[in-house]
Amino acid sequence: MQIEKNRVVSFHYRLSEPEAGVIEESHGRDPVLYLHGHRGILAGLEEALAGRQAGESFSVTLPPERAYGLRDENARQRIPKSHVVGVGKGGRADFRPGMVVRVNTGEGQRAVVVTKVGLKTLDVDANHPLAGRTLSFDIEVIDVREASPEEIEHGHAHGEGGHAH
Ligand code: ZN
Numbered sequence: 368m369q370i371e372k373n374r375v376v377s378f379h380y381r382l383s384e385p386e387a388g389v390i391e392e393s394h395g396r397d398p399v400l401y402l403h404g405h406r407g408i409l410a411g412l413e414e415a416l417a418g419r420q421a422g423e424s425f426s427v428t429l430p431p432e433r434a435y436g437l438r439d440e441n442a443r444q445r446i447p448k449s450h451v452v453g454v455g456k457g458g459r460a461d462f463r464p465g466m467v468v469r470v471n472t473g474e475g476q477r478a479v480v481v482t483k484v485g486l487k488t489l490d491v492d493a494n495h496p497l498a499g500r501t502l503s504f505d506i507e508v509i510d511v512r513e514a515s516p517e518e519i520e521h522g523h524a525h526g527e528g529g530h531a532h
Pocket of ligand 1: 517521525530532
């Protein structure tokens with residue numbers, strides 16, 4: 368069965384970068400499960416999966432614009448520690464560079480990476496950790512099946528590795 372809109376696909380992936388090597392992979396755990404045609408995964412990846420079948424393996428390289436976007440230098444900011452979700456007025460917490468914290472913004476909470484820890488402030492970077500990077504995916508399609516009417520209505524896949532509710 369071919370991958371097309373409203374079919375549920377499971378696949379294994381290995382995500383790597385030319386300089387950094389393997390960043391992460393699904394081998395050794397459950398494959399990724401998604402409903403094709405509903406923007407559940409990166410658009411560039413979904414495009415590359417279209418028309419494939421179970422058992423097929425392929426590689427695709429996505430430039431930043433087609434993966435997690437370009438880095439936005441305006442997304443780097445200095446914020447008071449008290450803006451971090453879960454931190455009280457005193458701003459006491461064990462912050463370390465590289466740590467991902469959630470902050471309150473005008474548009475709700477968002478995850479940011481701590482780049483520098485000051486006395487009362489933190490330098491944070493709200494870019495996606497993979498923004499600005501060219502990424503290669505080695506994909507192995509495990510299974511392709513028809514989606515249930517409920518999955519199509521919800522816009523995501525149900526079952527092992529999918530949406531549980
Ligand atoms: Zn659902």
